[in-house]
Amino acid sequence: MKIKIEEENKQILNAYRGILRSMKTKRTQADTKLIRKAFDVAVDARESIYGVEASGNNEMGVADADVIVSGGRPLGSEDNFASLYELAHLLGGTVGASRAAVDEGYQPVARQVGLTGTVVAPRLYIACGIDGAIQHLAGMRGSQVIVAINTNPDAPIFKIATYGCVMDLFELVPALTAQLQASPQPA
Numbered sequence: 414m415k416i417k418i419e420e421e422n423k424q425i426l427n428a429y430r431g432i433l434r435s436m437k438t439k440r441t442q443a444d445t446k447l448i449r450k451a452f453d454v455a456v457d458a459r460e461s462i463y464g465v466e467a468s469g470n471n472e473m474g475v476a477d478a479d480v481i482v483s484g485g486r487p488l489g490s491e492d493n494f495a496s497l498y499e500l501a502h503l504l505g506g507t508v509g510a511s512r513a514a515v516d517e518g519y520q521p522v523a524r525q526v527g528l529t530g531t532v533v534a535p536r537l538y539i540a541c542g543i544d545g546a547i548q549h550l551a552g553m554r555g556s557q558v559i560v561a562i563n564t565n566p567d568a569p570i571f572k573i574a575t576y577g578c579v580m581d582l583f584e585l586v587p588a589l590t591a592q593l594q595a596s597p598q599p600a
């Protein structure tokens with residue numbers, strides 16, 4: 414994965430070099446600064462597209478996962494995301510997050526799903542305490558099965574959910590986890 418990123422970086426850099434070469438006018442210091450900035454932005458975007466963790470740990474990226482358990486602002490802390498990781502691992506998947514949860518610092522930006530995060534299309538997407546803002550939906554509406562857990566029956570996420578649970582995530586997530594732990598592992 415790291416090699417892939419480096420290759421992508423090289424491709425982006427080469428593209429910018431190409432732009433520079435094709436510029437008829439003499440390159441100014443401001444041009445160089447602008448291109449450097451554009452390069453940095455593109456690299457950041459690539460990191461988010463490929464779901465690479467800034468911390469470099471071995472957790473699967475959201476782009477690679479068949480199952481994503483995603484958390485929103487109501488999770489309230491990084492520690493509370495541990496219950497989502499537990500559920501996700503039992504299902505063979507990983508954790509995603511809304512931008513609100515990322516902005517609050519509960520999860521790294523590589524886990525953000527949506528328009529300005531990663532666009533995902535897993536077999537199963539479980540949205541826990543995610544309202545369903547259009548920018549979030551843009552990143553996950555291609556999921557095969559969407560389960561939404563939300564206390565508000567009018568939350569927009571229910572409009573695209575395959576299964577909707579009007580429930581407190583802090584009750585349902587541990588209950589699901591306990592049930593999975595009690596059931597035999599698939600062969």
Ligand SMILES: Cc1cc2nc3c(=O)[nH]c(=O)nc-3n(C[C@H](O)[C@H](O)[C@H](O)COP(=O)(O)OP(=O)(O)OC[C@H]3O[C@@H](n4cnc5c(N)ncnc54)[C@H](O)[C@@H]3O)c2cc1C
Pocket residue numbers: 484485486487510511512513514525526527528529530531541542543544545546547548549552562563564565568580581582583
């Ligand atoms: C240019 C732009 C780009 C953006 N890009 C993205 C993006 O890529 N990804 C993204 O996600 N957002 C993006 N956003 C932000 C987006 O508009 C929303 O603000 C954000 O998705 C809201 O996150 P949230 O659903 O976690 O939080 P909230 O809007 O706070 O919603 C929380 C939801 O949880 C429910 N809830 C509360 N407590 C519980 C509980 N105990 N159990 C269950 N449910 C509960 C509430 O009813 C509510 O529906 C972008 C916005 C802009 C302007």
